[in-house]
């Protein structure tokens with residue numbers, strides 16, 4: 001007995017030494033000093049402001065597109081970027097999406113694609129009074145340009161155009177062909193992007209790299225890490241919408257059955273919310289944790305992150321506390337729409353719920369349906385796939401790929417001391433369809449702690465605008481090997 005106790009003590013001491021040693025050995029991610037940013041081109045601010053003033057609100061129904069504003073935006077592009085329109089070959093796709101081709105000197109090399117979308121989400125009427133600037137005013141105040149689209153995603157579109165026009169002015173020609181692709185309905189159907197990809201496929205184009213909107217630089221997202229972190233999207237979760245229906249004879253609400261269709265459905269939804277699919281550290285999440293843990297100033301945090309072999313479940317528990325952390329770890333399932341009943345005194349015969357799921361890499365639509373069936377465990381709840389946007393999770397762009405490294409290098413040059421990390425995209429963007437023509441899709445928006453996109457007081461600090469133009473200039477000049 002005494003010996004057993006001794007062995008136990010020795011094991012605890014050894015494990016303790018290993019844990020502390022691993023924690024202390026975990027070095028902070030390499031430090032880099034940012035370079036001087038490209039000077040802001042003369043008319044860059046007035047261009048951006050004009051671009052915001054054109055309310056290119058995404059058409060929910062593509063037949064109802066506001067042609068006035070979308071034509072005005074075309075005119076704005078032609079007026080603001082004359083060299084691009086002279087020297088690059090523009091193709092108009094689906095009436096309002098664009099591909100600009102900047103021919104490289106070596107056409108044997110695969111092109112790179114810089115992309116974005118210039119449609120924006122509408123501003124809710126009820127939120128209008130909460131804005132401190134006009135949503136479509138393009139006002140410049142307090143060191144920022146204000147308005148809907150200033151982050152999502154006119155920031156990408158206009159910064160890419162500014163960088164390109166500026167390089168053309170300097171007489172620069174890329175070695176690798178560059179394609180600038182801009183969609184006009186990313187916020188609704190995304191058919192512009194689909195048509196662009198079809199067009200590129202018809203020309204047998206495969207791109208070496210595709211850069212689209214996505215993660216950003218954050219200074220406060222990771223507890224204990226005082227350095228800025230650049231979230232570079234390398235894959236997207238899958239998307240699945242499912243319809244749950246229950247049919248059970250209703251009747252008068254004065255003499256209700258013990259169990260109604262609504263009761264059965266609500267219980268099923270409740271069960272689905274009580275559990276979730278298994279937590280997994282995917283390779284990109286592993287890399288993300290490794291890169292940030294060394295820079296954590298919180299010893300306990302650092303200890304847990306550096307010793308995931310021992311504290312894996314604790315790390316998962318901590319990550320699960322935030323909605324974003326949880327979404328990185330597992331497939332999410334949440335009810336989004338409910339429908340039942342016709343009168344206040346009638347027990348409904350039918351109850352229906354729409355449930356939306358975002359699928360983690362490594363799992364499939366089938367796994368999600370099986371999980372739902374098992375958890376609900378009630379034959380009376382019928383489960384059916386619905387919706388038009390269902391997709392399996394995307395393949396990941398390796399963080400060892402050229403595409404990822406180029407973003408990393410450009411990020412080091414625009415942001416002091418930044419830690420670039422691979423990141424799982426939680427929402428879907430236009431670039432998901434580009435994976436059909438490239439293994440190097442990366443999602444990154446060069447902005448720091450963005451404010452207000454899809455919400456109130458969306459605005460872009462001028463400093464970030466300059467960073468964004470510098471970022472795309474670096475990509476254009478350095479993505480040539």
Ligand SMILES: [Zn+2]
Nearest residue numbers: 152153186213
């Ligand atoms: Zn967007």
